[in-house]
Amino acid sequence: MSLQTIINDPERLLQGDQISDVYKKDTYVADVAEVQAVALAKTTDEVVMLVNYAIEQDLKIIARGAGTGVAGAQVPIHGDELIIDVSQMKQIIGLDEATMTLTVEPGVPLSEIQEYVESRGYFYPPDPGSKHSTIGGNVATNAGGMRAVKYGTTRDYVRAIEVVLPTGETVELGSLNIKSSSGYDLKNLLIGSEGTLGIITKIKLKVLPLPKYKKSVLLAFDSVTNATDGVLTILANGIEPTALELFERGTIAYSEKFMKQNLPIQSGDAYILTTLDGNEMESITKSVQAVKQLLQDKAIATLSLNAEQEKQAWKLRDTILVALMEFTEFEMLDEVVPINRFAEMIGYTKELEEKHGIRVINFGHAGDGNIHTVLMKEDLDHAAWLVRREAFLADLYKKVAALGGLPSAEHGIGIVKKAYLEKMIDPVELDLMRKVKNAIDPDNRLNPGKLV
Amino acid sequence: MSLQTIINDPERLLQGDQISDVYKKDTYVADVAEVQAVALAKTTDEVVMLVNYAIEQDLKIIARGAGTGVAGAQVPIHGDELIIDVSQMKQIIGLDEATMTLTVEPGVPLSEIQEYVESRGYFYPPDPGSKHSTIGGNVATNAGGMRAVKYGTTRDYVRAIEVVLPTGETVELGSLNIKSSSGYDLKNLLIGSEGTLGIITKIKLKVLPLPKYKKSVLLAFDSVTNATDGVLTILANGIEPTALELFERGTIAYSEKFMKQNLPIQSGDAYILTTLDGNEMESITKSVQAVKQLLQDKAIATLSLNAEQEKQAWKLRDTILVALMEFTEFEMLDEVVPINRFAEMIGYTKELEEKHGIRVINFGHAGDGNIHTVLMKEDLDHAAWLVRREAFLADLYKKVAALGGLPSAEHGIGIVKKAYLEKMIDPVELDLMRKVKNAIDPDNRLNPGKLV
The missing domain is CATH 3.30.465.10 (Uridine Diphospho-n-acetylenolpyruvylglucosamine Reductase; domain 3)
Incomplete structure (x- = not known):
């Protein structure tokens, strides 16, 4: 069966020049290899026929959605990949x-x-x-x-x-x-x-x-270490925040500059922004009070946010990456460490900043040990950026491993973190992963060269 | 290396007549095959050496704990199994x-x-x-x-x-x-x-x-269907009970007879016993009120239990199986269905009771669709019990499959439910499971003949 028979709609079958460059990249990775063909499937049956076609023709397959990945997992790297784009399966x-x-x-x-x-x-x-x-x-x-x-x-x-x-x-x-x-x-x-x-x-x-109510609190600390201690205190006391974000002053400053709005607390080196949700406002109010009381000695300022402030503070938090894009090229990581090593990990990125001459900022999901360290290119020329970046990452992932952490909390391994994963996890575990891959996909047809 | 070299302690190495019958059985399955040897390991190193010994000698291996399983998973079935008992690794x-x-x-x-x-x-x-x-x-x-x-x-x-x-x-x-x-x-x-x-x-x-407070509520209904509706109502309203148990009058009657104590509500055909926990008593009290209000039309009686009643009601619930043992031989299942099919499933067991002449009672974790249907031997002779039981189970698991359910919610498949699992799940999934087993354990050394 030909591709044209399977996808009987020229708008959903792209070959040669019809293939936009979009299919060769994701958010951070681009132009590694060419694409054989792109089929925009609309049904499971079409996907099945496409897989059977790939088996017949001995093509590799990449499944792709919106292309918002950041690890290169959807990017073709061999040149013989058929991309099955499922973005039109959107019912x-x-x-x-x-x-x-x-x-x-x-x-x-x-x-x-x-x-x-x-x-x-x-x-x-x-x-x-x-x-x-x-x-x-x-x-x-x-x-x-x-x-x-x-x-x-x-x-x-x-x-x-x-x-x-x-x-x-x-x-x-x-x-x-x-x-x-x-x-x-x-x-x-x-x-x-x-x-x-x-x-x-x-x-x-x-x-x-859907929880009926929510309330957010902003807390400022004079160091990332104190902010991290605050996170541990909240969790150890049985408070269950919906979100528990930590960011540095230097990080949120980019959002502030971009949005031309300021966070309602300006003092401090690091912040916790936390939301509590539930079905009873009284219970949320109590949790808010508990958070403030537990951290009254550690924090240098605390503020229960009203609806307007809450919206603004979260908007500032959400805008960090978009804001950064205005100022510099960057690479965002998503390393994860056990929650009690969060401050140590962030501290180490500051050492690496000095050592390798790459500016970094950090923010992250402190409640689960997931840090987004951002390496910023700023004025570095391309060659220096590549060399320093590689040395920086080698050191960083070594530290992550030493703290019992992992390279990816939520973005995936793709091709970007594959070499680091291979160094960081036990070879026995890697071997098990390969055995499982080989058992399920012995021809290495699905997304070859990614993850394992 | 000999077994004696690995386990240099005669009390931890059992062979021949030293092997108690305990090692040939679990709670429900007994005497399928002999045991080669039993090694009571104390360290991971010993387990490693025992596995290497089994590889050398081409023995199969069963790991075993307290032997409280109910699906035959720890029971030897070939006669060439080395049992590694880890119950002394108890630090x-x-x-x-x-x-x-x-x-x-x-x-x-x-x-x-x-x-x-x-x-x-x-x-x-x-x-x-x-x-x-x-x-x-x-x-x-x-x-x-x-x-x-x-x-x-x-x-x-x-x-x-x-x-x-x-x-x-x-x-x-x-x-x-x-x-x-x-x-x-x-x-x-x-x-x-x-x-x-x-x-x-x-x-x-x-x-x-540890949550600071808890409170239990008992609700009586005139049918299992109404009780199940009550469960769905509780969950759909965002109430998060710690436990949400459903049992029939005929089921709890065994515990009452055995303990010579009565549930504080005697009317009704089916009950919900639910506990709410949390760190604020006020919030629990509100949830208790919400449960009672939501179900005031469906339930025929509701009672917030004081500490004494709570203890007693849960004791009665916990005692069901022990009580049953006093009255009859039985087989307890742990089928699971989507929560909205719970009543239908229990209703069907009553049809099977009529059809096959085996008395059944039901209780279960209604909040997650997990039913414990209990088939009771009572006065049936052994041959009739075996024949009727098999016909009953064949019908029951067919219905479970038709409702989108699975044979085991929490006990496992072992050997007892293996044939049913094979009939109930998609052969493609079964084949995938076998591929994974074969990839990780190509010599089929670990607990052969169980699960897949």
Whole structure:
């Protein structure tokens, strides 16, 4: 069967010059290799036929959503890759209120899912930075985001996935059952596998009732270490913040400059911005008081935000990356360390700043040990940037490993972090990963050269 | 190396007549095959040496804890199995308050873990029925229990496991990092794999701060259907009960007879017993009021329990199985269906009671769709029991599958439910499970013939 027979619509089948450069890149990686063809599938059946076509023609396959990835996982690197773009599989199939499950196709943007469920009184908690990203990509990378500290990551909201395997077979992994001890957990194996084990064609998501109220608090500290101590204190006292973000003064300053608005507290070297949600305002108020009381000695200033301030503070937080883009080229990392090593890790990035002459800023999801260290090119020339950057990253990931951390908390490994992952994890574990990949995809057809 | 060299302590190495019949059985399965030898390991190194010995001698291996399983997973079925009993690896290595992690050896009984953390102000939520079960077994079966509706199952509390692989290599899967998108999720693959992929030799558990308060409510309904509707109503309104148990009048009657105590409400055909916990009594009181108000039309009686009544009601619930043992031989199942099919499933067991002439009672974790249907032998002779039981189970699991359910919510598949699992899940999924097993354990050395 020819590609034209499978995708009988010239607008959904791109070859040669028709292939836009978009398909050779993601947010940070570009132009590694050419693309054989791009097929914009609309149904699972089309995906199955495309996989069978790739088997016949011995092509490799990359599944792709919105292309908002940051690790190069969707980027072709061999030149013989057929890209199956699922961004047109974007139907929200339906919300089943009895089982609190939303069934969607993989190409639905995250923002649409959030709007859809919230307008019906439900809540899909995972909240990665890019709202344009597709849910399929979120599942493939186990995307995290701001609310993971209370609600967990994408993994925790996937009840079931329909997957097209490298054999061309289709299978549903997981189910609407809340508990299972019925065989190997293949659903979790596929989640976060970055398109290397199967192509996700349908997703059943768990949704929650939408919490009725929320309240945010901003706390300023005179050092990142004190702010981190504050985070640990909050968590150890059984308070469950919805979000618990930490950022440095130097980081939020970029947003302030870009938005021409200031954070309501200006003093301090580091901040915690935290939100508490729930169904009873009284209980939230108590938690807010508890946070302030627990940290009254550690923090140099605390402020319960009114609705206006809350909106503004979170907008400033959300704008960090967009603001940075105005000022410099940069690379954002997503390393993760055990929560009690957060301050030490951030401190070390400052040492590396000195050592390698690359300016860094940090922000992150302090409640789960996930730091976004940002390396900024600023005035460095391209060659110096590349050399210093590589040396910086080598040191940084060595430290991450020494602290018991991992290279990626929520963005995935792709090609960008593959060499670091290989150095950081136990060779026995890496070997196990390769055995599993080889068992499920013996021809190395799905997203070859990524992750493992 | 001989077994005697590896385990240089005659009390920890059993062969021939020294092997007690205990090693040939679990709670329900007995005497399928003989045991080659039993080694009571005390360290990971010993486990490694034992695995290498089994490789040399081409023996199969079963890892075993307290033997409280109910699916035959720890029972030898070939006669060439070396049992590695880890019940003497029972050290609680330590609680790390900064990362809220408890490190334990696999042979620690669940009850000890609960006492250890609670006496220090922490909470390990998973609460399967058998408190004598070891944590290693809990991880190997992804044990569930009463509190899964709010807190999840064992899987949700495992941060990392040290595993001895069938190659004799040792690897730690998972980490103290709360988030990860750094490669395949092998930790979750091992959890619930019933000893078929690796032997768990150390476990790092996530613990929570101990909630300060709790309160229980008992509600009576005139039918299981109305009680199930009540469960759905509670969950759909954003109330998060710690436990949400449903049982029939005929079920709790056994406990009442055995304990010579009565449930504080006697009217009704079915009950919901629910507990709410948290750090603020006011908020719990509000939830209790909300539950009562939401269900005032559906329930025929509701009662907030005082401390004494709460203790007694939960004791009655916990005693169901022990009480039953006094009255009859029985087989307890742990089927799971989507929560909105709970009543239909229980209703169907009543049809099967008529059809096959086996008395059944039901109780279960209604908040997660997990039913414990109990088939009672009563006065049936052995032959009739076996024949009717088989026909009953064939019908029952067909219905479970038709409702989108699974054979095991929390006990595991072992040998008891293997044939049913094979009929109930997609052959493509089964084939994937076998590929994974074969990739990790190509000689089929670990717990052969179980699960897949």
